[in-house]
Amino acid sequence: MSENIRSKTYHGANRWQRFADWDERPLRLDKFAAEDPENGFAAFNGARDPRPGLVVEGGRIVSMDGTAAADFDVIDHFIAQHHLDLAQAETAMALPSEQIARMLVDVSVPRAELAKLAHGLTPAKLAEVVAQLSSIELAFAFSKMRTRKTPGNQAHVTNAKDDPLQLAADAAVAVAFGFDEIETTMRVARNAWSNALACAVGAAVGRWGTLFQCSSEEAEELQIGLAGFTSYAETVSVYGTERAFADGDDTPWSKGFLAAAYASRGIKMRCTSGAASELLMGFHESKSLLYLEARCLCLQRAMGAQGTQNGGIDGAPLAASLPGGVRELMAENLIAVWLDLECATGNDARHSESEIRVGAKILPFLIAGSDLVCSGMGSILKYDNSFNPSSFNGEEMEDFLVLQRDFEADGGLTSIDEAGALELRRRAIDALAAVFAELELGEPTALMKQSVAVASGSDDTDSYTPRDVALISDGIKARGITVLDVIKALARRGFRDEAQNLLNVVRLRVSGDYLQTAAVVRDGHVISAVNDPNDYGGPGTGYRLNEARRKELAAIRNVLTRGEVLRTEAAYAAAEGRRIAYKTLGPAAQGGPPDEIVIGISPAFGTKLYQTLAGHPLSAVLHALSEGIRAKGFVPRIVRMRHTADTSFLGLSAARLAGSGIGIGIQAKGTAVIHQAGRLPHHNLELFSNAPITTLAHYRAFGENAAAYARGEMPQPVVVPTRGVALGARYHAQVAFLYAIETSMTEDGAQPEDVEVTELEAAR
Amino acid sequence: MSQDDAERSLGIADYPLAEKQPNWVRTASGKSLDDLTLAAVEAGEVNLTDLRITPQALRDQAQIARAAGRPTLASNFERAAELVDVPQHVLLEIYELLRPGRARDKTALLAAAATLRSQYGASHMADFLEEAAEVYERRGLFSYRF
Numbered sequence: 001m002s003e004n005i006r007s008k009t010y011h012g013a014n015r016w017q018r019f020a021d022w023d024e025r026p027l028r029l030d031k032f033a034a035e036d037p038e039n040g041f042a043a044f045n046g047a048r049d050p051r052p053g054l055v056v057e058g059g060r061i062v063s064m065d066g067t068a069a070a071d072f073d074v075i076d077h078f079i080a081q082h083h084l085d086l087a088q089a090e091t092a093m094a095l096p097s098e099q100i101a102r103m104l105v106d107v108s109v110p111r112a113e114l115a116k117l118a119h120g121l122t123p124a125k126l127a128e129v130v131a132q133l134s135s136i137e138l139a140f141a142f143s144k145m146r147t148r149k150t151p152g153n154q155a156h157v158t159n160a161k162d163d164p165l166q167l168a169a170d171a172a173v174a175v176a177f178g179f180d181e182i183e184t185t186m187r188v189a190r191n192a193w194s195n196a197l198a199c200a201v202g203a204a205v206g207r208w209g210t211l212f213q214c215s216s217e218e219a220e221e222l223q224i225g226l227a228g229f230t231s232y233a234e235t236v237s238v239y240g241t242e243r244a245f246a247d248g249d250d251t252p253w254s255k256g257f258l259a260a261a262y263a264s265r266g267i268k269m270r271c272t273s274g275a276a277s278e279l280l281m282g283f284h285e286s287k288s289l290l291y292l293e294a295r296c297l298c299l300q301r302a303m304g305a306q307g308t309q310n311g312g313i314d315g316a317p318l319a320a321s322l323p324g325g326v327r328e329l330m331a332e333n334l335i336a337v338w339l340d341l342e343c344a345t346g347n348d349a350r351h352s353e354s355e356i357r358v359g360a361k362i363l364p365f366l367i368a369g370s371d372l373v374c375s376g377m378g379s380i381l382k383y384d385n386s387f388n389p390s391s392f393n394g395e396e397m398e399d400f401l402v403l404q405r406d407f408e409a410d411g412g413l414t415s416i417d418e419a420g421a422l423e424l425r426r427r428a429i430d431a432l433a434a435v436f437a438e439l440e441l442g443e444p445t446a447l448m449k450q451s452v453a454v455a456s457g458s459d460d461t462d463s464y465t466p467r468d469v470a471l472i473s474d475g476i477k478a479r480g481i482t483v484l485d486v487i488k489a490l491a492r493r494g495f496r497d498e499a500q501n502l503l504n505v506v507r508l509r510v511s512g513d514y515l516q517t518a519a520v521v522r523d524g525h526v527i528s529a530v531n532d533p534n535d536y537g538g539p540g541t542g543y544r545l546n547e548a549r550r551k552e553l554a555a556i557r558n559v560l561t562r563g564e565v566l567r568t569e570a571a572y573a574a575a576e577g578r579r580i581a582y583k584t585l586g587p588a589a590q591g592g593p594p595d596e597i598v599i600g601i602s603p604a605f606g607t608k609l610y611q612t613l614a615g616h617p618l619s620a621v622l623h624a625l626s627e628g629i630r631a632k633g634f635v636p637r638i639v640r641m642r643h644t645a646d647t648s649f650l651g652l653s654a655a656r657l658a659g660s661g662i663g664i665g666i667q668a669k670g671t672a673v674i675h676q677a678g679r680l681p682h683h684n685l686e687l688f689s690n691a692p693i694t695t696l697a698h699y700r701a702f703g704e705n706a707a708a709y710a711r712g713e714m715p716q717p718v719v720v721p722t723r724g725v726a727l728g729a730r731y732h733a734q735v736a737f738l739y740a741i742e743t744s745m746t747e748d749g750a751q752p753e754d755v756e757v758t759e760l761e762a763a764r
Numbered sequence: 765m766s767q768d769d770a771e772r773s774l775g776i777a778d779y780p781l782a783e784k785q786p787n788w789v790r791t792a793s794g795k796s797l798d799d800l801t802l803a804a805v806e807a808g809e810v811n812l813t814d815l816r817i818t819p820q821a822l823r824d825q826a827q828i829a830r831a832a833g834r835p836t837l838a839s840n841f842e843r844a845a846e847l848v849d850v851p852q853h854v855l856l857e858i859y860e861l862l863r864p865g866r867a868r869d870k871t872a873l874l875a876a877a878a879t880l881r882s883q884y885g886a887s888h889m890a891d892f893l894e895e896a897a898e899v900y901e902r903r904g905l906f907s908y909r910f
């Protein structure tokens with residue numbers, strides 16, 4: 001009772017304290033909103049969502065989704081004019097939505113057929129179809145409909161100081177993790193050129209092919225692209241209502257113009273749209289998130305964008321505050337890929353403070369695969385993410401790697417080793433420093449470089465300040481430094497591999513191969529929905545891990561092996577040899593004096609295994625048990641069991657041999673039981689099942705209790721307090737190895753043997 | 765390649781061009797991909813213009829996109845092909861003009877369309893601007909914003 005401090009404090013409360021516990025959970029930092037369709041708070045069924053419909057007369061659209069052509073707003077007009085294929089529309093629109101929904105999850109209906117059908121479907125129809133699917137059906141349909149077969153991922157590389165040295169180092173690490181694209185942005189707008197140059201250099205370290213973008217003001221972003229530093233753009237945002245669009249200071253034609261402008265400069269481009277942006281901007285027209293997003297996506301296909309960054313994006317937290325909001329994000333992503341757009345599936349702006357909600361949200365995309373699972377995973381720490389914290393950040397990178405391993409699902413990333421990562425960071429920093437020196441942009445000191453190389457985040461660096469960076473950035477811009485100057489500088493300073501890598505990326509522009517849908521570069525080759533199309537058609541088809549990739553996903557850090565367990569035990573062996581000696585005396589006799597309690601030790605106890613899971617030397621454990629027994633006036637006898645390693649049977653066999661009829665069974669890993677002759681094997685008197693948290697004091701008390709039972713008393717059982725630690729997760733891999741060593745030493749019918757134990761030095 | 769560019773008929777099998785049809789890939793100055801080496805860059809034989817996409821490459825990619833069932837992507841590449849030789853400042857001026865409220869009425873947009881058509885042969889893009897002018901007028905997007 002005394003352990004439960006809160007129960008004393010709150011005995012007078014008039015509230016069930018579980019609610020107080022729940023109040024403290026990170027989940028309760030999330031704000032949830034009630035459904036209110038009239039005010040735009042509806043994921044699926046908006047107060048004014050139109051019924052799907054299309055009227056065509058004489059080859060002209062008379063009305064679409066209930067709106068007459070004369071009343072079309074800019075979005076309706078653009079979709080009617082540039083998205084709808086009237087040759088498809090008549091038959092497509094005539095199909096019942098339920099039937100199309102079933103086709104989306106039917107493995108026998110090819111993806112290409114559905115993609116073509118979508119050319120004839122209106123936004124309201126697309127929304128009505130996907131709304132019929134449950135979350136699992138949405139995920140499955142997404143897996144079938146996504147455009148490129150091989151999944152990929154995208155990283156954010158930013159930091160709170162816009163420090164170019166750190167950007168270069170972090171870009172190199174992101175490339176090593178396997179990100180297909182990296183995206184940077186700035187804390188200070190004028191630092192764009194410095195950020196772009198630094199990331200471009202960092203991304204050229206190690207291997208080539210990672211595409212790079214610098215998210216900034218449209219005109220400047222295009223100029224940075226022209227200077228050759230960046231290879232893609234995804235800031236071309238579109239909105240689902242006319243007024244939101246105008247408020248975003250664009251129109252479908254201005255964005256469509258940009259789409260062509262980027263392509264004309266050989267730069268890969270995708271649009272951005274996501275649920276709830278119209279709601280955030282105050283122009284929702286009482287329409288559902290899904291319907292507005294269907295409009296956005298039709299618009300993007302109409303503009304001829306190859307792809308989209310879609311799935312809430314900055315609106316994800318608001319969408320997720322609604323009932324069904326996360327399901328809606330999945331639904332809009334499905335529309336995107338159904339419209340044959342590359343989809344960078346959001347999972348960027350963190351939608352929740354709950355790690356459970358974050359993990360749950362990523363899972364469908366991870367197991368379904370996605371062109372880019374995250375449209376920006378923070379490869380840097382949360383506070384360094386200049387976009388906003390992502391669902392996964394530098395902190396959670398290994399969680400993502402383990403999820404890939406758990407589900408044997410390719411999220412596009414691969415583990416990196418510690419020494420290699422540090423080497424890459426130093427190389428990237430040196431490469432950038434060389435470029436700075438060569439182009440007279442700066443001379444970072446050894447201290448600056450060292451601080452960045454080892455820093456987890458910008459809090460730990462002693463490097464460039466934002467003001468220093470502004471001067472560097474202005475210099476790059478004013479002097480018209482281009483990627484060719486950087487390539488030459490790298491080459492002159494001996495960074496020839498990096499120079500070549502950077503040139504390879506810029507050279508991609510000439511052929512324009514990476515402008516096609518869902519193009520990324522793998523192993524020096526452009527793969528896209530054209531030459532690596534998703535051909536899922538049921539089990540055994542579509543993207544499958546090959547054995548080499550499966551092994552890569554499995555190769556996370558600090559994995560236990562049997563050899564390692566044995567090596568660890570061998571290291572303890574010598575120390576135990578100085579503390580205790582076991583001498584086998586021969587077959588154990590049945591029944592001794594009535595004050596005798598037998599401690600039955602397992603086959604590997606002190607012979608192959610030497611300490612418990614809690615880290616206590618077995619000599620100390622034996623000492624504690626024996627002391628406890630003696631303290632109550634009883635005498636311990638040590639017997640080694642050779643026929644079993646099971647705790648219950650160790651204990652019961654010991655009890656049967658003991659003059660008192662009471663025995664203690666103990667395994668080398670520390671699991672112990674008090675047993676009594678005549679009881680059923682699994683009906684013991686007391687059990688220590690949580691060896692990793694069992695102390696020597698507990699073992700001593702256990703010995704005392706065994707003696708108490710022998711006296712016929714009923715002592716207070718020794719309770720090892722557990723506080724909900726996931727002991728299985730922490731120890732079971734080790735337990736399985738250790739126990740296998742025990743069981744391999746057992747022999748059917750082998751007789752227990754008396755053991756003489758000599759304590760060589762103080763074993764405690 | 766003896767085949768005339770204009771007569772090329774490309775399909776999915778020709779993709780990626782850089783690997784499948786390297787001889788068709790030429791820079792604006794006529795260099796091949798193999799000419800764009802690090803040594804050439806160091807020797808100052810490669811400039812940024814050599815690293816730009818060409819109208820022909822965009823038209824080739826348009827054909828591939830159409831063959832892959834993506835007609836709207838193909839149209840975008842075709843519009844892009846028309847913009848390759850349009851100077852950056854002209855591009856940015858037209859983009860600005862297309863933003864809501866920048867033009868007071870449709871004449872400015874129509875004038876830009878005419879320039880694109882006459883000076884750059886950008887007929888698809890000119891059509892695109894003319895369409896915008898009509899719709900902006902009908903939807904009142906020429907109204908003053910700031």
